[in-house]
Amino acid sequence: MQNDDLLRLENQLCFPLYAASRLVTRLYQPLLEAHGLTYPQYIVLLILWEQDGLTVSDIGDKAMLSSNTLTPLLKRMQTAELLERARSEFDERKVIIKLTDKGQALKSEVACIPLQLLENSRIDIEKAKQLKSLLDELIGKLA
Amino acid sequence: MQNDDLLRLENQLCFPLYAASRLVTRLYQPLLEAHGLTYPQYIVLLILWEQDGLTVSDIGDKAMLSSNTLTPLLKRMQTAELLERARSEFDERKVIIKLTDKGQALKSEVACIPLQLLENSRIDIEKAKQLKSLLDELIGKLA
DNA sequence: CAAGACTATATCGTGCGCGATAAAAAAGAT
DNA sequence: ATCTTTTTTATCGCGCACGATATAGTCTTG
Structure with missing residues (x-):
């Protein structure tokens, strides 16, 4: 891969990480805001x-x-x-x-959120697990 | 999985995304700062x-x-x-x-950064590709 | 062509992230 | 015991992110 290709946005690992993280936060945000969080x-x-x-x-x-x-x-x-x-x-x-x-009480109020998000977004549960394990591995190497 | 387990930090997909994104940014930061970015x-x-x-x-x-x-x-x-x-x-x-x-000129100066980071971090290139494709898919579903 | 709808950018306020630094307490060294 | 080092939290400044809103330019429609 040439340097020019290495600088293409589509070939960066950093950008999808950055974008996905913000997208997921946006997904949580309205549900959390309802509880002032x-x-x-x-x-x-x-x-x-x-x-x-x-x-x-x-x-x-x-x-x-x-x-x-x-x-x-x-x-x-x-x-x-x-x-x-x-x-x-x-x-x-x-x-x-x-x-x-x-x-403490807030726990039971927001307990439904993870499942709710999983169901609302059409995320494949197997791919989510795979993604999580790759992320955990990456974090392990960088932390 | 019980609600209690769903709320464990280690079972959240959102957290590794958030953490990995910040870790990768921290990796870039010193190299970019050298160019005022x-x-x-x-x-x-x-x-x-x-x-x-x-x-x-x-x-x-x-x-x-x-x-x-x-x-x-x-x-x-x-x-x-x-x-x-x-x-x-x-x-x-x-x-x-x-x-x-x-x-424009900055392009050639920072061209080495992606490869440099890839080499410095002991990231498996195949897993990085796999991770990127899962992230792209997630982004596609959420964007 | 005038009024309203829509689009593109800008502004504002709040809450992060984080490098740099300060302040205070505790632990170690001599 | 005093001095130094380390640990822990707090403070400061800056640059994002982003919801809400403002402003100005363009388009649409009667």
């Missing part, structure tokens, strides 16, 4: 629903985000009364994030 | 190197972006003297984007 906030909730009481950097490790993104995001979620932020009493550097009742 | 600006250049003289919405169709994102971005690229923005003389609503010599 943004997409990254939903990611944080997915993490906290699995394990509550994590520190900011614990969440950061899982979401691949750091404090410059997470601190303001978590503050907004605190303002929305979805979670509480409190310094650890054992290590004052750490901030422990705990879901409020409202944050 | 951001990742979305690079995407716009890829488009214009293929076909110059497009309108804002032509570029938007290809990049899946609209004027609220593109107008400021193109203005920054104009300030960087990579391109010129001029109203069409036939239809004054349209803005024609033309690369400057500097914008």
Whole structure:
């Protein structure tokens, strides 16, 4: 493949990744907005629903985000009364994030969303699994 | 699969997409920054190197972006003297984007980047192709 | 040709992402 | 014990993304 071909948009792996990610976010957006959530906030909730009481950097490790993104995001979620932020009493550097009742309760409200999106979009479930496993592998190599 | 499992981060297709897209952007970022480019600006250049003289919405169709994102971005690229923005003389609503010599010249400078990234990351070329085709299919269904 | 509909771009506001840096607490070193 | 290093969170600035809206040019239709 010549350099010229390597620079064609259609031959880039980066662009479909970028485009697909934004398209999927757009798919979630109206459903999440109904619950006052943004997409990254939903990611944080997915993490906290699995394990509550994590520190900011614990969440950061899982979401691949750091404090410059997470601190303001978590503050907004605190303002929305979805979670509480409190310094650890054992290590004052750490901030422990705990879901409020409202944050916990949201779980059952949005539980239907993944399935709903899967059904509404005509996505082949086998191809989705294949895609996910290729993405996980890519992430493993880049993270 | 139960609702609870459907909400586990590890079972979401959306998250690896979001994470992989950001990881790949981070891979490009230092190489692009050396040429004063951001990742979305690079995407716009890829488009214009293929076909110059497009309108804002032509570029938007290809990049899946609209004027609220593109107008400021193109203005920054104009300030960087990579391109010129001029109203069409036939239809004054349209803005024609033309690369400057500097914008054209950048093509040969960044031509090595895709291959360089492919080689530096230990990405299997066959899996990359497979991934791209699955992403293209997904985009086709969602766009 | 005037009024309304439509199209193309621009503007505005909000929320990310993230590099760079700061500040404070904890851990380690001498 | 003091000094240095590391860890953890927060702050700042900039550039996207994008919904909502504005503005101006073009087209359509009576």
